[in-house]
Amino acid sequence: MDDGINQLRRGYEHAVDYLTTERSVSPSSSSLDALSALSGEFPDVGSEGSETLDLLASIGSPATVRSNGPRYFGFVTGGAQPVAMGAAALASAWDQNGALPAMSPAASTLDETAARWMIDALVLPPTSTGVFCGGASEANLIGLIAARDAVLHRAGWDVPGHGLAGAPVITVITSAEAHVSATKAVALAGLGRDRIVTVPTDHQGAMDPAAFAAVAQEGFSGPTIVILQAGNVNTGDSDPFADVIPLATEHGAWVHIDGAFGLWAAAAPERAGLVAGAELADSWAVDAHKWLNVNYDSALAIVADGAALARSMRADAAYLPDTGERAPMHLGLQMSQRARGIETWAALRTLGRTGVAEMIERCCALAARFAEQLTVAGAEVLHDVVLNQALVSFGTDEMTSAVIDAVQADGTCWVGGTTWQGRRAMRISVSGWETAESDVDLSAEAIVRCWGRLRS
Numbered sequence: 307m308d309d310g311i312n313q314l315r316r317g318y319e320h321a322v323d324y325l326t327t328e329r330s331v332s333p334s335s336s337s338l339d340a341l342s343a344l345s346g347e348f349p350d351v352g353s354e355g356s357e358t359l360d361l362l363a364s365i366g367s368p369a370t371v372r373s374n375g376p377r378y379f380g381f382v383t384g385g386a387q388p389v390a391m392g393a394a395a396l397a398s399a400w401d402q403n404g405a406l407p408a409m410s411p412a413a414s415t416l417d418e419t420a421a422r423w424m425i426d427a428l429v430l431p432p433t434s435t436g437v438f439c440g441g442a443s444e445a446n447l448i449g450l451i452a453a454r455d456a457v458l459h460r461a462g463w464d465v466p467g468h469g470l471a472g473a474p475v476i477t478v479i480t481s482a483e484a485h486v487s488a489t490k491a492v493a494l495a496g497l498g499r500d501r502i503v504t505v506p507t508d509h510q511g512a513m514d515p516a517a518f519a520a521v522a523q524e525g526f527s528g529p530t531i532v533i534l535q536a537g538n539v540n541t542g543d544s545d546p547f548a549d550v551i552p553l554a555t556e557h558g559a560w561v562h563i564d565g566a567f568g569l570w571a572a573a574a575p576e577r578a579g580l581v582a583g584a585e586l587a588d589s590w591a592v593d594a595h596k597w598l599n600v601n602y603d604s605a606l607a608i609v610a611d612g613a614a615l616a617r618s619m620r621a622d623a624a625y626l627p628d629t630g631e632r633a634p635m636h637l638g639l640q641m642s643q644r645a646r647g648i649e650t651w652a653a654l655r656t657l658g659r660t661g662v663a664e665m666i667e668r669c670c671a672l673a674a675r676f677a678e679q680l681t682v683a684g685a686e687v688l689h690d691v692v693l694n695q696a697l698v699s700f701g702t703d704e705m706t707s708a709v710i711d712a713v714q715a716d717g718t719c720w721v722g723g724t725t726w727q728g729r730r731a732m733r734i735s736v737s738g739w740e741t742a743e744s745d746v747d748l749s750a751e752a753i754v755r756c757w758g759r760l761r762s
């Protein structure tokens with residue numbers, strides 16, 4: 307074991323070294339070329355573990371994208387708070403299977419507590435049931451499976467028993483801006499992507515409540531699921547829950563909210579208005595690995611009616627003890643599973659309610675600061691910056707694409723691109739715990755510098 311412990315130490319030394327070394331946000335082409343040292347044939351003969359770790363650090367680390375750093379604004383990824391990384395290290399040593407309380411009382415307690423705290427932080431109904439899973443994509447699928455089975459259960463049809471063949475057809479309604487993972491979940495749940503009824507959106511990408519009301523007024527034909535969104539991936543804005551949800555539920559629909567990052571607005575009092583009414587839904591998907599800045603992979607699927615979730619997910623067998631306690635394997639897709647709640651527990655305990663609110667608010671303020679500095683420099687912000695997202699045009703689509711490429715090559719920061727309402731845009735997402743005003747200033751400067759070079 308001594309040798310094993312040395313390997314463990316070596317791994318953590320490399321981890322600390324990685325995090326304390328200043329490096330370009332995007333890897334150099336030479337460090338990418340060097341990756342070939344990791345991708346040879348499967349060796350016949352093994353090596354020393356410490357040598358494997360040294361190789362990983364010397365070749366792997368320089369070829370990473372520094373997304374776990376203060377100047378990464380691509381996608382909406384967030385970093386990982388040190389306390390979450392520390393908890394992950396301990397959890398990895400524990401190597402607990404989170405499937406059943408009998409497998410790990412510690413993991414079970416932490417998982418249940420983390421789920422409860424997250425539901426609390428997001429101001430969702432405290433009687434809801436949450437289950438950790440690999441990401442909001444999986445959480446969307448879990449929510450939609452529960453939704454599908456519940457609306458058909460109400461119609462007298464048992465999906466887990468009879469399947470979907472011959473079942474009443476379910477109507478699925480989303481906005482035109484639904485995330486691909488939500489429409490993928492519709493397909494995976496057997497509800498048919500092509501059958502989705504699409505409601506138009508406004509200039510911020512939020513569902514038009516009048517258009518939804520018109521759809522509802524015609525009456526839903528049969529069992530219906532409405533999928534709404536907290537946090538449009540481009541603008542960060544949310545569907546008008548307080549207008550849409552009461553109308554949907556009045557007509558007997560199940561409402562699911564894909565709130566991967568945007569639902570965290572609920573945890574920050576100054577932003578909570580953006581998602582007012584979200585608590586009226588039946589199920590929610592929200593990531594911990596994005597804006598809460600917890601390690602991959604971690605999200606929570608939340609269902610207001612826990613019994614409905616359990617009806618879909620329960621899997622009993624003679625060898626599995628049923629203690630009547632909460633068991634993640636009876637609430638989600640996985641059986642054996644990483645005890646994911648541990649890092650979220652550590653992050654939430656350390657931040658507290660005010661710390662979470664402060665982190666969310668800070669990212670939003672920094673996105674606004676970004677937008678303002680780029681506006682002052684002559685760029686055009688394409689939407690109202692209400693959350694952590696800013697979409698910026700540098701004139702023509704060609705110029706905007708060229709600026710994005712130049713910024714990615716420059717290495718000061720990393721930003722992505724998107725197309726928003728027909729125009730090419732730089733997509734800036736501020737979701738890292740570590741980002742400070744100085745990082746935004748430095749990054750905005752680098753963007754303006756790259757743009758200036760292209761213009762001259």
Ligand SMILES: *Cc1c(COP(=O)(O)O)cnc(C)c1O
Pocket residue numbers: 382440441442443444485487488535536537538539564565566567593605
């Ligand atoms: C990121 C995202 C998802 C998918 O989440 P994963 O954790 O990557 O699976 C779903 N919906 C929205 C709105 C997102 O931003």
